[in-house]
Amino acid sequence: MALLSIKNLKAKINETEILHGINLEINPGETHAIMGPNGSGKSTLASVLAGKPGYEVTEGEVFFNGKNLLEMPPEVRAREGMFLAFQYPVEIPGVSNTNLIKSAVNEIRKYRNLEPLDAFDFISMIKEKAAMVEIEQSFLNRSVNEGFSGGEKKRNEVFQMAMLDPVLAVLDETDSGLDIDALRIVANGVNKLRRKDNSFLVITHYQRLLNYIVPDYVHVLYKGRIVKSGGKELALELEEKGYDWIKD
Amino acid sequence: MTGLKTNTGVAMGIKSKFIENFANKFDTYLKASNLPDEIAQFKAKAFGRVLSDQLPTPKMEEWKYTNLAFLNKYNFELAALPTLDCKTVDKFIFQDLKANVLVFNNGKFCKEFSIIIDQNIEIVTLSQDVSNGFAWNNIKLELASDVFSNLNSAFFEDITFIRIKRNSIIEHPVHLLQIFDGNLSQTSIFPRAFITVEENAQAKFIETYQKIGEFDTISVASTEIKIAQSARFDFVRTQILPDTHIFIGRTNVEQDRNSLFNDITFTLDGKFVRNNLNTKLVGEYTETHYYGFYFADKDNYIDNHTFMYHALPNCFSNEVYKGIVGDKATAVFNGKILVKPDAQKTNAYQSNKNILLSEDATINTKPELEIYADDVKCSHGATSGTLDEEQLFYLRARGISYENARNLLLAAFGEEIIEKIEIPQVQNMLSELFESKLAGKLK
Numbered sequence: 027m028a029l030l031s032i033k034n035l036k037a038k039i040n041e042t043e044i045l046h047g048i049n050l051e052i053n054p055g056e057t058h059a060i061m062g063p064n065g066s067g068k069s070t071l072a073s074v075l076a077g078k079p080g081y082e083v084t085e086g087e088v089f090f091n092g093k094n095l096l097e098m099p100p101e102v103r104a105r106e107g108m109f110l111a112f113q114y115p116v117e118i119p120g121v122s123n124t125n126l127i128k129s130a131v132n133e134i135r136k137y138r139n140l141e142p143l144d145a146f147d148f149i150s151m152i153k154e155k156a157a158m159v160e161i162e163q164s165f166l167n168r169s170v171n172e173g174f175s176g177g178e179k180k181r182n183e184v185f186q187m188a189m190l191d192p193v194l195a196v197l198d199e200t201d202s203g204l205d206i207d208a209l210r211i212v213a214n215g216v217n218k219l220r221r222k223d224n225s226f227l228v229i230t231h232y233q234r235l236l237n238y239i240v241p242d243y244v245h246v247l248y249k250g251r252i253v254k255s256g257g258k259e260l261a262l263e264l265e266e267k268g269y270d271w272i273k274d
Numbered sequence: 275m276t277g278l279k280t281n282t283g284v285a286m287g288i289k290s291k292f293i294e295n296f297a298n299k300f301d302t303y304l305k306a307s308n309l310p311d312e313i314a315q316f317k318a319k320a321f322g323r324v325l326s327d328q329l330p331t332p333k334m335e336e337w338k339y340t341n342l343a344f345l346n347k348y349n350f351e352l353a354a355l356p357t358l359d360c361k362t363v364d365k366f367i368f369q370d371l372k373a374n375v376l377v378f379n380n381g382k383f384c385k386e387f388s389i390i391i392d393q394n395i396e397i398v399t400l401s402q403d404v405s406n407g408f409a410w411n412n413i414k415l416e417l418a419s420d421v422f423s424n425l426n427s428a429f430f431e432d433i434t435f436i437r438i439k440r441n442s443i444i445e446h447p448v449h450l451l452q453i454f455d456g457n458l459s460q461t462s463i464f465p466r467a468f469i470t471v472e473e474n475a476q477a478k479f480i481e482t483y484q485k486i487g488e489f490d491t492i493s494v495a496s497t498e499i500k501i502a503q504s505a506r507f508d509f510v511r512t513q514i515l516p517d518t519h520i521f522i523g524r525t526n527v528e529q530d531r532n533s534l535f536n537d538i539t540f541t542l543d544g545k546f547v548r549n550n551l552n553t554k555l556v557g558e559y560t561e562t563h564y565y566g567f568y569f570a571d572k573d574n575y576i577d578n579h580t581f582m583y584h585a586l587p588n589c590f591s592n593e594v595y596k597g598i599v600g601d602k603a604t605a606v607f608n609g610k611i612l613v614k615p616d617a618q619k620t621n622a623y624q625s626n627k628n629i630l631l632s633e634d635a636t637i638n639t640k641p642e643l644e645i646y647a648d649d650v651k652c653s654h655g656a657t658s659g660t661l662d663e664e665q666l667f668y669l670r671a672r673g674i675s676y677e678n679a680r681n682l683l684l685a686a687f688g689e690e691i692i693e694k695i696e697i698p699q700v701q702n703m704l705s706e707l708f709e710s711k712l713a714g715k716l717k
């Protein structure tokens with residue numbers, strides 16, 4: 027059974043339809059990339075999957091682990107194992123990274139009928155995962171994303187992903203605005219999390235990220251539809267020929 | 275009920291049952307009180323003013339958001355014999371905080387329950403020692419411009435004078451524990467205190483309120499604080515009041531040269547709370563911080579009127595008030611800053627931020643800046659809105675429930691004020707109370 031199954035998904039925001047019928051299946055262990063020009067609906071797809079308020083699904087269905095994803099509030103999607111790495115992580119003054127991650131880890135554990143992590147296990151887990159994305163301990167006591175550089179925000183997303191250990195991670199333009207060193211750190215972090223039983227949906231405008239996170243499949247999104255699918259070589263072809271090639 | 279003029283032609287407020295109730299008691303009270311002539315005469319004058327002013331109406335600028343008519347349904351008695359015992363007092367003392375504890379029962383200082391551990395704090399009451407108390411820093415009894423202060427003057431049972439001696443640093447916090455006793459009847463309480471922080475002295479005060487008994491109570495408090503040259507005074511007021519208590523309090527502060535005053539007013543609950551906090555600067559190079567936090571829900575009414583009076587140059591003041599208003603509650607913030615023509619090089623800042631949790635909640639926020647000097651830096655800002663949707667979604671996308679996400683954000687909003695409290699035990703207590711209120715309220 028597919029981990030994620032999207033059938034004829036149509037969605038609109040403010041009365042404007044952005045997604046005109048998306049079809050996509052992701053199996054456990056697979057990494058899919060979605061590429062597309064600006065305005066093609068990439069971020070809308072990520073937002074709809076995560077359950078962001080303001081988007082209205084008008085047609086189609088999405089099943090996640092065999093369950094109807096669209097009926098779940100955002101927090102239940104996360105507890106079921108979905109993770110969205112935000113393109114623009116929001117700053118939350120007054121809520122520390124540690125506080126956020128502790129609340130998240132324990133609410134997810136509770137949903138799965140697990141005891142809360144004890145302080146010792148929690149701290150050692152934090153240390154391990156923070157090292158993976160080269161985050162310093164002091165960073166964890168700071169307010170969520172407040173005053174972080176673009177690179178720090180993206181590393182924080184991958185750190186949270188590592189802590190929550192999702193079965194499906196959606197990376198929404200995680201490469202945007204990153205210099206090459208930060209890109210490597212973020213990509214290495216993601217690669218360390220790849221296993222046979224989890225999947226990734228990497229949304230990007232550029233091919234460069236896919237040199238580091240090598241996908242099994244590449245899909246091209248254009249005007250709210252997937253217009254082409256292929257293997258990783260499709261990304262290189264796009265890089266070479268540009269998106270105009272798709273438009274014809 | 276509408277006699278706007280007396281037969282002598284003096285303008286009067288609308289007669290109210292609330293004032294009439296006190297008018298019926300005043301003569302008997304004064305005769306029985308056995309006070310020195312000077313004070314008895316002052317009280318008579320003060321009550322004369324109360325009678326002519328009557329209750330404020332929303333037509334008065336100072337009370338434009340407030341309908342006081344609900345006061346007329348009560349039949350308050352004057353405070354009778356206390357029912358307090360040690361066990362009750364013990365429950366209300368911070369168990370993990372070594373502090374000087376000053377217990378007040380219905381506004382009257384109770385020496386027998388109080389614990390003074392630091393030297394250099396001196397306390398006398400009007401009933402014990404009239405002359406000394408007034409001698410400290412030339413303290414005087416004066417008529418006020420507002421009816422509740424005059425009502426306090428007319429009916430205060432005692433005055434507590436607290437003196438922090440020159441050049442002393444009071445090591446432990448001073449806990450003013452105000453107990454409102456409604457065990458015997460509907461009771462009116464008129465606490466009156468003068469606090470004098472003498473030259474180059476330092477002290478931290480925390481005031482808490484506890485209601486006992488079933489009957490409704492009202493406290494109309496008046497506190498006057500003088501902070502002398504180079505002195506520092508920290509005042510934390512934690513107001514967590516049950517539905518059966520009405521709170522009206524005025525704090526007048528006078529700050530002399532080089533002094534520092536930090537006020538933190540924390541109101542977590544209250545059916546009717548009206549705070550007036552006024553600071554007048556009487557010396558240069560002073561620093562003043564007003565921090566406030568209020569969380570009004572149910573049908574709470576929480577009203578903070580603050581006033582910063584910059585009369586002299588080179589002074590700094592900063593004011594940050596934040597509030598959460600839910601259900602059908604109403605909150606008021608009115609922040610006045612007056613900068614006199616002589617007060618050049620004044621820095622005066624003010625901000626008021628509010629989060630509304632329901633459509634029926636009301637916030638009235640009004641900055642009032644009057645600036646008559648030209649070389650000053652002054653700013654103010656007021657916001658009111660709902661929680662940030664992007665922040666809420668971010669937290670929920672991490673698996674955190676809507677309720678808990680909301681609580682995390684509201685807690686962060688309040689913590690900014692709580693963390694200004696420099697007494698860790700008090701800080702922790704307020705964090706816990708605040709968070710448990712959030713959890714209970716928003717379950």
